[in-house]
Amino acid sequence: MNEEKCEYCTGHDSKRKPLMKNSTGNYLVILNSCNYLEDSVVGNSVEYSLFGEKIRFCPMCGRPLTDRDIITEMITARKQEIKKGVNNHE
Ligand SMILES: [Zn+2]
Numbered sequence: 001m002n003e004e005k006c007e008y009c010t011g012h013d014s015k016r017k018p019l020m021k022n023s024t025g026n027y028l029v030i031l032n033s034c035n036y037l038e039d040s041v042v043g044n045s046v047e048y049s050l051f052g053e054k055i056r057f058c059p060m061c062g063r064p065l066t067d068r069d070i071i072t073e074m075i076t077a078r079k080q081e082i083k084k085g086v087n088n089h090e
Contacts, residue, residue, distance in 0.1 A: 009058035031055055035065045
């Protein structure tokens with residue numbers, strides 16, 4: 001494999017194109033700088049909102065997105081487990 005960089009996951013997030021949009025252009029889905037999905041219907045206004053879904057792989061090249069994020073996620077999950085365990089003993 002060559003070292004060709006994927007614009008999508010290595011470039012600045014402001015250069016990311018919408019992942020999808022509808023024909024009228026009033027609904028679109030983007031990947032934000034923290035690798036979470038955002039869509040143009042922010043909030044809980046619609047059932048199909050993808051807002052806040054975490055993306056683990058670049059949708060364009062398939063590269064795993066930052067190990068650091070994955071580690072943070074693991075730590076968060078572990079903390080929640082510990083918290084749950086503590087609560088169970090109350
Ligand atoms: Zn990529």
